[in-house]
Amino acid sequence: ASVAMDTESTYSGYSHYSGRSRGSHRHGERxxxxxxxxxKDSRSExxxxxxxxxxxPLLGDSSLRGExxxxxxxxxxxxxxxxxxxxxxxxxxxxxxTKDLEDSVGLDCRHYVTRSIAVILGLxxxxxxxxxxxxxxxxxxxxxxxxxxxxxxxxxSVAFKLLILLLAVWALFFRPARAGLPRVFVxxxxxxxxxxxxxxxxxxxxxxxxxxxxDENYQGIVQYAVSxxxxxLFIHYLAVVLLELRQLQPCYSVCVTRxxxxxxxxxxxGQLSIQRAALAVxxxxxxxxxxxxxxxxxxxxxxxxxxxxxxxxxxxxxxGNNASAGIAQxxxxxxxxxxxxxxxxxxxxxxxxxxxxxxxxxKRRARLVVAVEExxxxxxxxxxxxxxxxxxxxxxxxxxxxxxxxxxxxxxQKYLRTTxxxxxxxxxxxxxxxxxxITNNLTPKAFLESYLTPGPTLQYGKxxxxxxxxxxxxxxxxxxxxxxxxIFLLKCVDFSLVVTSRKIPYVQMSEEYIDPxxxxxxxxxxxxxxx
Amino acid sequence: xxxxxxxxxxAVVQRIEIQKLCQGENLILGFSIGGGIDQDPxxxxxxxxxxxxxxxxxxxxxxxxxxxxxxxxxxxxxQVNGWDMTMVTHDQARKKLTKKREDVVxxxxxxxxxxxxxxxxxxxxxxx
Numbered sequence: 001a002s003v004a005m006d007t008e009s010t011y012s013g014y015s016h017y018s019g020r021s022r023g024s025h026r027h028g029e030r031x032x033x034x035x036x037x038x039x040k041d042s043r044s045e046x047x048x049x050x051x052x053x054x055x056x057p058l059l060g061d062s063s064l065r066g067e068x069x070x071x072x073x074x075x076x077x078x079x080x081x082x083x084x085x086x087x088x089x090x091x092x093x094x095x096x097x098t099k100d101l102e103d104s105v106g107l108d109c110r111h112y113v114t115r116s117i118a119v120i121l122g123l124x125x126x127x128x129x130x131x132x133x134x135x136x137x138x139x140x141x142x143x144x145x146x147x148x149x150x151x152x153x154x155x156x157s158v159a160f161k162l163l164i165l166l167l168a169v170w171a172l173f174f175r176p177a178r179a180g181l182p183r184v185f186v187x188x189x190x191x192x193x194x195x196x197x198x199x200x201x202x203x204x205x206x207x208x209x210x211x212x213x214x215d216e217n218y219q220g221i222v223q224y225a226v227s228x229x230x231x232x233l234f235i236h237y238l239a240v241v242l243l244e245l246r247q248l249q250p251c252y253s254v255c256v257t258r259x260x261x262x263x264x265x266x267x268x269x270g271q272l273s274i275q276r277a278a279l280a281v282x283x284x285x286x287x288x289x290x291x292x293x294x295x296x297x298x299x300x301x302x303x304x305x306x307x308x309x310x311x312x313x314x315x316x317x318x319x320g321n322n323a324s325a326g327i328a329q330x331x332x333x334x335x336x337x338x339x340x341x342x343x344x345x346x347x348x349x350x351x352x353x354x355x356x357x358x359x360x361x362x363k364r365r366a367r368l369v370v371a372v373e374e375x376x377x378x379x380x381x382x383x384x385x386x387x388x389x390x391x392x393x394x395x396x397x398x399x400x401x402x403x404x405x406x407x408x409x410x411x412x413q414k415y416l417r418t419t420x421x422x423x424x425x426x427x428x429x430x431x432x433x434x435x436x437x438i439t440n441n442l443t444p445k446a447f448l449e450s451y452l453t454p455g456p457t458l459q460y461g462k463x464x465x466x467x468x469x470x471x472x473x474x475x476x477x478x479x480x481x482x483x484x485x486x487i488f489l490l491k492c493v494d495f496s497l498v499v500t501s502r503k504i505p506y507v508q509m510s511e512e513y514i515d516p517x518x519x520x521x522x523x524x525x526x527x528x529x530x531x
Numbered sequence: 532x533x534x535x536x537x538x539x540x541x542a543v544v545q546r547i548e549i550q551k552l553c554q555g556e557n558l559i560l561g562f563s564i565g566g567g568i569d570q571d572p573x574x575x576x577x578x579x580x581x582x583x584x585x586x587x588x589x590x591x592x593x594x595x596x597x598x599x600x601x602x603x604x605x606x607x608x609x610q611v612n613g614w615d616m617t618m619v620t621h622d623q624a625r626k627k628l629t630k631k632r633e634d635v636v637x638x639x640x641x642x643x644x645x646x647x648x649x650x651x652x653x654x655x656x657x658x659x
Contacts, residue, residue: 526565526570526571526574526575527565527567527570527621528563528564528565528589528590529563529564529565529621529625530559530562530563530564530590530592531559531560531562531563531564531625531628531629
């Protein structure tokens with residue numbers, strides 16, 4: 001749990017709102033604390049009055065104030081007191097946990113089965129040539145011709161080829177799985193079937209022509225085993241080409257848009273199936289897209305609500321006149337027409353609000369930069385040659401961070417609140433980052449970089465990697481290949497990504513030769529002579 | 532004012548006679564020329580056809596002999612004392628104008644307003 005950043009407030013028990021999701025502040029535990037801090041009196045007798053309230057009103061302030069009024073009245077008329085609850089779950093948390101439970105079991109099962117099939121196939125493939133070589137010695141050792149020089153040379157070749165095959169299979173197939181995809185890899189299935197058929201056909205031939213007839217030509221048998229190993233190496237080459245090399249050449253350009261705030265990026269992908277393309281997009285998403293901040297979306301939602309709230313439709317003609325569909329359509333048309341005619345000044349409000357916000361952010365930023373620069377001047381790295389200071393003076397990076405943190409804490413807190421990033425950074429993470437910067441001789445500007453601009457999701461703590469569970473929504477089958485104009489959605493708990501793909505056009509390039517001696521220049525003259 | 536290669540150049544010209552003014556040991560005419568076959572015709576602000584490499588009057592000293600004689604800025608000089616000025620280099624033109632032995636230069640100059648005046652007076656009669 002993240003510790004609240006109000007360094008000037010003290011409190012002992014606290015109770016969360018239980019079972020109520022705060023909409024956009026689902027992950028804002030700190031903001032919940034602050035909400036609690038304003039309306040704590042009526043709630044529980046165990047919480048203590050908070051001394052100083054933060055001066056800056058949060059977004060969603062109007063809803064909070066309304067609620068506060070309600071809470072005061074409620075406290076006066078009832079005597080029941082809710083007990084403090086340390087653990088409370090919102091509705092969304094419950095849904096998420098149940099989904100986690102049921103999905104994890106199914107996925108592990110499939111993963112286990114896949115692994116075991118792969119291991120069995122591998123063992124079969126590895127031991128088949130050895131079996132081919134050893135069985136004649138076991139079954140008919142007397143009839144067997146002795147192994148000459150060439151034959152023994154082939155033993156060495158079999159041994160090394162098997163070793164190479166082993167290493168290659170380990171490198172290609174036995175890597176930790178990156179993700180659990182909805183359907184199986186078509187190519188892997190094809191290759192497994194091919195290998196199985198291949199080995200089975202070799203065994204068939206061996207058992208019919210060699211075991212039954214008890215062939216004495218041992219060199220021929222050894223050569224047969226060598227040919228099997230060669231063919232397996234070629235199949236492995238085929239696997240490398242199909243699974244790894246084919247999608248390296250960029251073929252499609254995909255455009256990825258986040259549905260909530262419109263962040264768009266473009267990537268080049270090769271010929272992949274839709275599920276593998278989705279996986280590549282998700283991996284790029286974690287590196288490139290700035291973190292999803294629900295607090296930034298509430299402004300537009302409130303504006304939209306205001307638009308709708310302005311008009312109300314009354315049916316004057318009385319009910320049951322026309323078919324209900326006709327009424328609904330005419331109602332909505334009337335609303336649209338009225339909204340268009342209404343003199344709406346909300347654009348004006350938006351403009352001034354945004355200008356004001358911009359100014360405020362810049363002012364806070366300036367204060368923050370100055371505070372951090374000043375804080376960094378208070379410590380310096382101790383040189384080896386300096387006379388030994390008292391052990392109390394010498395600090396390790398963590399202590400140094402804790403020493404200079406209070407002087408910049410307030411400015412940083414205010415800045416984060418203005419840019420609505422306060423839920424992304426806990427005090428602990430900020431101090432850790434500060435210790436990291438001090439250890440690696442980073443300048444104040446480098447320290448501030450991660451707070452001034454929202455970074456990619458990778459940058460924040462594990463709990464912010466929201467939605468490691470993604471849903472792929474696609475009209476085409478997810479194992480079919482990516483095509484020009486294919487669209488699919490990647491949905492996660494809070495938002496969704498819309499992905500459209502376009503084929504990279506065929507480029508026809510021609511050449512033109514320029515002789516280096518052909519670069520000649522003359523002066524442009526424009527003289528004027530007076531006569 | 533543009534020319535077709537191989538065809539004789541025709542233009543409506545005005546005769547201007549300028550008396551050189553004696554200024555110290557120099558004889559000056561009171562105007563400046565620009566252009567020439569060795570110059571960049573595209574930068575000539577007075578020419579109609581930007582490939583015209585003729586000699587143009589670029590400046591006139593107010594009150595000088597050239598202004599008194601009737602020369603105007605933007606005039607194209609076609610002949611100086613009988614010497615052709617349509618296909619000369621800038622330096623050759625300057626030399627022809629500043630001969631020390633002559634104190635009078637007789638110029639044939641052409642300008643757009645002359646052509647238009649002739650056209651209007653002749654009505655719809657096309658000029659060869």
